[in-house]
Amino acid sequence: MTSINIADLQELIAAGAQVVEVLPRPDYEKLHLPGAISLPLAELNAETAQRLDRARDVVVYCWDGL
Amino acid sequence: MSPRAACRLATLGFTRVYDYTPGKVDWLARGLPGEGTRADEPTAGSLARHDVATCPLDAAPGDVLRAIADSPHGYALVLSPGGVVLGRVRKSALQTLGDGDPIDTVLEPRPQTIRPHLTQRKLEERFEAYGFQTLVVTRPDGTLIGVVRRDEIVTS
Secondary structure: OEEOOHHHHHHHHHOOOEEEEOOOHHHHHHOEOOOOEEOOHHHOOOOHHHHOOOOOOEEEEOOOOO | OHHHHHHHHHHOOOOOEEEOOOHHHHHHHOOOOOEOOOOOOOEHHHHOEOOOEEEEOOOOHHHHHHHHHOOOOOEEEEEOOOOEEEEEEEHHHHOOOOOOOOHHHHOEOOOOEEOOOOEHHHHHHHHHHHOOOEEEEEOOOOEEEEEEEHHHHOOO
């Protein structure tokens, strides 16, 4: 796992990365990054992770990493 | 939270996982667009005024007073060379100094700061609850964006 900054993120998005918000769904519904997928940490498991394409980069984010 | 999610994905066999650790706070602080039911709400970042006087810590009191006179606020924000807000100096306090005196003797080191993604509704609550007249809007790294004033935010 690699921690990235805004420049890295924008490069990865341009290259087709999947952007995943892991905050609770109400936070996502109010405001999220353009095109982001909602996959709350509390719901993250083998089954829900099947929504993601393993062949592509995955970028996760929350509010500020805490 | 995102570091744990990234690790969880790794344990599930994902090998191309990145953690945008600065997160949504960083994205919004940069004025980048969002999506969602509250994406169009005014925020501290969009409401911030950019006309506050600023100065370095080694500025002469007279220079700071002249900068304040050219602004609509009664104070200046003291910034580090990198733009981090170090504190505030009020006009009334500066007027007690001689021009050779260091301004850090009247520096208020902890002005109330807020993040730019705070919505107008939350701003109103903050002003009402704590009685602030001004809040300083900063990025997560502490650098200055601007200031918001109670008389321009609280309508009732």
